[in-house]
Amino acid sequence: DQQVKQNSPSLSVQEGRISILNCDYTNSMFDYFLWYKKYPAEGPTFLISISSIKDKNEDGRFTVFLNKSAKHLSLHIVPSQPGDSAVYFCAARVTGNQFYFGTGTSLTVIP
Amino acid sequence: NAGVTQTPKFRILKIGQSMTLQCAQDMNHNYMYWYRQDPGMGLKLIYYSVGAGITDKGEVPNGYNVSRSTTEDFPLRLELAAPSQTSVYFCASSSGQNLYEQYFGPGTRLTVT
Numbered sequence: 543d544q545q546v547k548q549n550s551p552s553l554s555v556q557e558g559r560i561s562i563l564n565c566d567y568t569n570s571m572f573d574y575f576l577w578y579k580k581y582p583a584e585g586p587t588f589l590i591s592i593s594s595i596k597d598k599n600e601d602g603r604f605t606v607f608l609n610k611s612a613k614h615l616s617l618h619i620v621p622s623q624p625g626d627s628a629v630y631f632c633a634a635r636v637t638g639n640q641f642y643f644g645t646g647t648s649l650t651v652i653p
Numbered sequence: 654n655a656g657v658t659q660t661p662k663f664r665i666l667k668i669g670q671s672m673t674l675q676c677a678q679d680m681n682h683n684y685m686y687w688y689r690q691d692p693g694m695g696l697k698l699i700y701y702s703v704g705a706g707i708t709d710k711g712e713v714p715n716g717y718n719v720s721r722s723t724t725e726d727f728p729l730r731l732e733l734a735a736p737s738q739t740s741v742y743f744c745a746s747s748s749g750q751n752l753y754e755q756y757f758g759p760g761t762r763l764t765v766t
Contacts, residue, residue: 578755585760631695642698644695645695646695
C-alpha cells in the first residue's frame, strides 16, 4: 500500500517558467515531508523539507507547500532551469525514523 | 570527505547465493539506512540504525540482515538470493541534528538470475 503517491510520472516545462510537482499522502501520522532530486546513476540528494506544523517553506528557487487537510504537498521551482531536469521524489517520515517515498516525477526543463 | 560510499557498484548473483553490500560514511552520522528501488517505484526502507549496535526493521526487511558494529559501517547481508531481490540498493546516513536530510550513496545495482 503506497502511503506517499506521486501521480504524475513526468512533467515538461519551458526554461524560465514555473515547475509544480505534486504529492499526496494517506498517513496522518507523518510529521515531516521532504523532497529529493535524483540524477541517473546517482543517489538522491536532499532538496527541501517541511514540518507538518507549517504550510510553506522556501529555499531560493524552491518552495514547498503543505495542505494538511487535503493531505497534499507540492514543490514549486521558479524559474526552472535545464539543470533542474531530474527525477523528483517526495518522502514523508513517521515517528521512529521510518521514511516513505513516492514513485517519483521525471522533470524535463526544455531550453 | 567521501560522504557515503557503497561497494560494489554492480553485482550479478545466482539464485540461492549470498552476498554482503557494503556501506560506509565518513560524516560521523549516527543514523544509517538501507533502501531498495525497484523499476518505476519509489525507495522502500529495508533496515535502519540509530547508532552502533542498534538496528531496526523498515518496510521490507524480509530476506535481509544488517549489523552496525561501528558508526561508520552499515553492511546489508542477503542470504539465499531470490529474483525478487533484483533491485538498486541505496545506503544513506543522517546526523542527529538534522534527521531529515539524508545523504545517499551512489547505489548498488543487483541482479539475481
